[in-house]
Every structure is written in C-alpha cells, then in structure tokens.
Amino acid sequence: MRIEEVGATRLGAKFSDERNCSNRNSSLLPVTHSTEQTIASDRTVRLLDTTLRDGEQAPGVSLSPDEKVEIARSLERAGVSVIEAGSACTGAGERQAISRVTDLDLDARVTSFCRGMKSDVDLALDCNVDGVLIVVPSSDRHVERKVGISREENLEKTAEIVSYAKDHGLWVEALGEDGSRADLDYLEQLAEASLDAGADRFCFADTVGHAGPERTHEAVSRLAEIGPVGAHTHDDLGLGVTNALAAVSAGADLVHCTVNGLGERAGNVALEEVAISLSHVYGVETLELEELYDLAQIVSRSTGVQLPPNKAVIGENAFTHESGIHTDGTLKDDKMYEPYAPETVGRERRLALGKHTGRAGVEAALDEHGIEATDDEIAEIATRVTELGDRGRRVTDADLLAVAEDVTGDDRDRVVELLDLTATSGGAVPTASVRLDVDGEERVASGTGSGPVDAAVSAVREALGSMANAELESYHVDAVTGGTDAVVTVEVTMARNDRSVTVACSEADITRASVKAMVDALDRLLAADEQPLTPADD
Numbered sequence: 001m002r003i004e005e006v007g008a009t010r011l012g013a014k015f016s017d018e019r020n021c022s023n024r025n026s027s028l029l030p031v032t033h034s035t036e037q038t039i040a041s042d043r044t045v046r047l048l049d050t051t052l053r054d055g056e057q058a059p060g061v062s063l064s065p066d067e068k069v070e071i072a073r074s075l076e077r078a079g080v081s082v083i084e085a086g087s088a089c090t091g092a093g094e095r096q097a098i099s100r101v102t103d104l105d106l107d108a109r110v111t112s113f114c115r116g117m118k119s120d121v122d123l124a125l126d127c128n129v130d131g132v133l134i135v136v137p138s139s140d141r142h143v144e145r146k147v148g149i150s151r152e153e154n155l156e157k158t159a160e161i162v163s164y165a166k167d168h169g170l171w172v173e174a175l176g177e178d179g180s181r182a183d184l185d186y187l188e189q190l191a192e193a194s195l196d197a198g199a200d201r202f203c204f205a206d207t208v209g210h211a212g213p214e215r216t217h218e219a220v221s222r223l224a225e226i227g228p229v230g231a232h233t234h235d236d237l238g239l240g241v242t243n244a245l246a247a248v249s250a251g252a253d254l255v256h257c258t259v260n261g262l263g264e265r266a267g268n269v270a271l272e273e274v275a276i277s278l279s280h281v282y283g284v285e286t287l288e289l290e291e292l293y294d295l296a297q298i299v300s301r302s303t304g305v306q307l308p309p310n311k312a313v314i315g316e317n318a319f320t321h322e323s324g325i326h327t328d329g330t331l332k333d334d335k336m337y338e339p340y341a342p343e344t345v346g347r348e349r350r351l352a353l354g355k356h357t358g359r360a361g362v363e364a365a366l367d368e369h370g371i372e373a374t375d376d377e378i379a380e381i382a383t384r385v386t387e388l389g390d391r392g393r394r395v396t397d398a399d400l401l402a403v404a405e406d407v408t409g410d411d412r413d414r415v416v417e418l419l420d421l422t423a424t425s426g427g428a429v430p431t432a433s434v435r436l437d438v439d440g441e442e443r444v445a446s447g448t449g450s451g452p453v454d455a456a457v458s459a460v461r462e463a464l465g466s467m468a469n470a471e472l473e474s475y476h477v478d479a480v481t482g483g484t485d486a487v488v489t490v491e492v493t494m495a496r497n498d499r500s501v502t503v504a505c506s507e508a509d510i511t512r513a514s515v516k517a518m519v520d521a522l523d524r525l526l527a528a529d530e531q532p533l534t535p536a537d538d
C-alpha cells in the first residue's frame with residue numbers, strides 16, 4: 001500500500017459516521033419549532049474548530065504548546081471533527097505546538113493553515129498534520145489589490161498548490177478568502193479549479209463578517225452544486241450563527257467555529273452556539289454538548305479572555321434567574337424560562353439574589369443552606385435582600401446568611417476568623433503569615449506562593465490543616481473605582497461536601513480582601529458541617 005493510501009484510509013476513518021454524536025440530548029426537550037425546517041434532522045454536519053489558529057489571532061491572545069495540547073484534548077472530548085492547530089508558517093514555536101497536537105494521535109483530523117505557497121505546505125508537512133486549509137484570494141480586492149495577480153493567474157496558482165498538497169497525501173480544504181465580497185461567478189470558477197486539482201472541499205469564507213444570510217445562502221447553494229462545501233463565518237454584524245445556519249441550509253456540511261467565538265475583531269462564529277442551535281432548533285447533533293462548558297472555561301483560562309456574562313451557553317447569566325417572577329416560575333417548572341436544560345451543556349441552574357428577588361427565591365435559597373424560618377421571617381429577609389440589591393450590588397450567599405441570622409435571631413459562633421495578616425512581595429519569594437481564631441484557639445502559620453495572595457492562601461491552608469479541605473471554584477476581582485487606590489471587590493466561591501458558598505469582600509488591599517473572603521467562605525462551609533442538614537428526601 002502506498003503512503004497516500006494509508007493516509008487516506010486513516011483519514012477516511014476519521015470522518016466515519018461513528019464520530020457523529022448520539023441524539024441523547026434532544027430527548028430533554030422536543031424540537032417543535034416549525035413544520036418547515038430548512039435543515040433536516042438527518043443532515044450530517046461536522047464542525048472544524050479553529051480556536052488554535054483563527055481564535056489565537058484575536059488581539060492579545062497567545063497560546064503555549066501546553067495550552068494548545070490541553071485545548072485540543074478537550075476539543076477531542078467534545079467530538080470536534082477537524083482541529084485547525086495553527087499556522088505552520090508562523091515560526092518554530094508554532095510548529096512545535098502543532099507537532100505536539102499531531103503527536104496526540106487524536107480521532108479528530110488535525111490541520112494547519114497555509115497560504116497558497118509550497119513552502120507553507122512543506123512546513124505543515126514537517127508537523128505531521130493530517131491535512132491543510134489552503135487560503136487563496138477570491139475577491140478582486142484580494143486577488144488584484146492584495147496579491148497583485150490576475151483572476152486567471154490566481155486560478156492556475158490555486159490548482160498548482162492544491163495538487164502539490166494532494167501529492168503529499170494531505171486532506172485539503174481550499175478556502176476562498178473574502179468569498180462573501182467576491183464575484184460569485186468567479187468564486188464558482190475558483191471552487192471548480194480547486195476541486196478539479198484534487199481538493200477534498202472548498203470553503204465559503206465571510207472573512208470580514210460582511211454578508212447577510214441571503215447572500216450566504218445564495219453563494220453556498222451555488223458552490224454546493226460543484227462539490228463538498230464548508231462555511232467560515234465571522235461575527236462583525238452579529239450574524240455569525242445566522243450565516244452559519246444559512247450556509248448549512250444551503251448545503252454546507254463543515255462549519256468553521258471557535259470556542260467562545262474568539263477570533264479577530266468581533267470574532268469567529270462560536271462553536272457552542274452553532275452546536276446548540278443545530279441541536280435545539282433542527283435536531284442535528286454535532287458534538288457532545290455536555291462538554292461545552294468545560295471547553296469554554298479551559299479556553300477562557302488559557303487565553304485570559306473572560307466569558308461575557310450574557311453570552312449564550314457559556315455566560316454566567318445564561319442559566320441564572322434573579323427576578324421574582326422568573327424564579328417563582330422556574331421553581332414550579334424548570335422549563336418555564338429556559339429553552340433547554342442547563343445540564344445539556346454541562347451546566348447547572350442558579351438562582352441569584354438581588355433587587356429583583358422575591359419571596360420564592362429567598363425561600364429556595366434559605367432551603368439550600370438548610371435554614372429554617374417562619375413565613376414572617378422569610379418576608380422580612382426578602383425585604384432586606386431587596387434593599388441590599390437596591391444599593392446596586394449582587395447579594396451573595398454570605399449576605400443572605402448574615403441577614404437571615406439577624407432576622408431569625410440565630411446567633412452562631414464563628415468557626416474560623418482572620419485576626420491578622422502580613423504579606424510581603426517584590427522580593428524573590430512572596431511570603432505571608434496569618435493569625436486565625438479557630439474554635440477559640442489561636443493558630444499562626446506562614447506560607448509562600450507565586451504572589452502575595454497565593455502565599456496568604458497557602459498560609460491559611462497550613463493553619464487550618466484538613467479543615468481547609470475545600471475547593472476554590474471561582475475567584476473574581478473587580479476594581480470598584482478606577483485608580484491605583486481603588487477599592488477592590490473579591491468574590492470567591494468555595495465548595496466542600498457538595499455544598500458551595502459565595503462570599504464577596506471589599507477592601508483597598510487585594511490580598512486582605514482575598515484572604516478574608518476565603519476565610520469567611522471556609523467559616524460558612526465548616527459551620528454547615530457542624531449542623532448537618534436534615535436529609536433531603538421527604
């Protein structure tokens with residue numbers, strides 16, 4: 001067997017139907033949107049993730065080889081069909097990162113982005129990729145003004161580079177850059193030239209996020225007559241998902257996306273949004289949807305780009321209910337104010353407390369913390385929670401518990417309290433020492449860390465020993481005012497024994513605010529351990 005054939009067999013397996021995911025998520029809610037769906041539920045649609053290439057081109061984002069490996073692994077868990085691991089021509093570091101990803105021997109096909117140059121293809125081959133995405137100009141703006149050649153020359157060069165890559169056993173997708181602004185007759189010629197030269201597919205690219213769904217549908221319909229077609233959409237008009245769906249309805253079967261919609265300018269179309277809308281609206285399954293939130297968090301952590309709170313699927317608020325009416329409705333019926341269950345995408349529903357919280361929300365939150373209160377007390381606690389929310393802040397678990405203790409007159413002794421904290425930084429090793437009151441006994445400990453907060457937290461853990469066994473689920477810092485003398489609010493969520501508690505603390509000193517918030521959260525969790533909840537089964 002020749003090498004090309006071995007490659008083809010291996011790659012054929014990568015695109016087998018086994019990678020198409022099960023329909024298990026769709027049973028959570030029936031899809032009953034319209035009798036005339038433009039995308040049939042038996043369509044096979046696959047996703048190409050380009051977080052590691054187009055996503056990394058977002059301003060200020062740079063991923064280390066280790067980070068690329070971690071993201072590639074989680075893309076594989078989610079069942080992405082093609083992973084564009086980078087641009088081999090970028091440099092030696094990038095090639096090392098791509099090679100690390102190809103070394104993982106994933107089920108997903110791993111590709112590199114290449115310009116229409118043999119040297120780019122050679123560099124991609126050095127990384128042992130399964131395939132390449134070859135970008136060629138398609139609009140006159142790009143053909144004549146950027147590259148400076150004629151349309152005819154561009155067709156010839158495209159055919160040449162595609163056959164070069166095919167001769168080296170690569171899977172090839174030719175992407176007509178700026179296709180949404182190209183003359184569609186010429187775009188067709190470019191697709192024909194690519195496919196005739198052996199390309200496996202052609203991709204319609206809305207490189208600058210310029211098209212609307214009608215233009216996308218028209219272009220992709222025409223290209224789909226010629227051969228297999230993909231779609232690469234950007235979100236400059238907020239139409240990334242709409243255009244991706246228009247492309248699929250016109251016949252595209254490979255959609256390029258990035259996790260969290262990361263990418264140049266306004267970003268690429270978001271992987272999670274394409275996957276959930278294809279599943280929820282059309283019953284077309286592309287991914288293991290329950291992996292999406294993990295994936296979003298891994299990418300957010302590696303890139304330093306925070307998850308916008310109001311984004312579909314991944315945003316903090318996507319499954320959080322605060323208003324009284326919505327909380328009340330949601331407590332009566334999970335689906336009352338949600339299109340699909342949060343578990344579908346690996347998340348949990350959260351009821352937040354704030355100025356809109358009503359009685360039902362407060363009662364549910366008190367229940368969650370195992371606090372008993374009379375109807376009158378609950379009404380009073382709800383009023384006070386609204387007052388706290390009125391002051392423009394989020395009401396945390398700790399605030400609710402403090403209000404509840406005040407109203408019910410249930411004084412409790414603290415288990416842990418921070419008495420004193422000293423931290424030094426700027427030297428070789430940041431160091432901190434803490435003095436804690438633990439059940440009336442004073443404990444002192446010190447610790448080191450990557451910075452003063454880290455050092456102080458390790459000192460607290462040292463002082464508490466096994467009592468500090470709790471997971472830090474989230475840690476957020478917000479500067480309340482703008483200057484270097486700003487008061488910062490640190491909000492931590494800690495979990496222990498299936499119970500989690502959120503505490504916020506505002507101070508001018510970030511280390512002190514962090515440690516106080518963490519100690520207060522531990523105090524709440526330890527107090528809850530001492531007063532076990534009555535069993536939940538009733």
Ligand SMILES: [Zn+2]
Nearest residue numbers: 054207232268
């Ligand atoms: Zn792009």
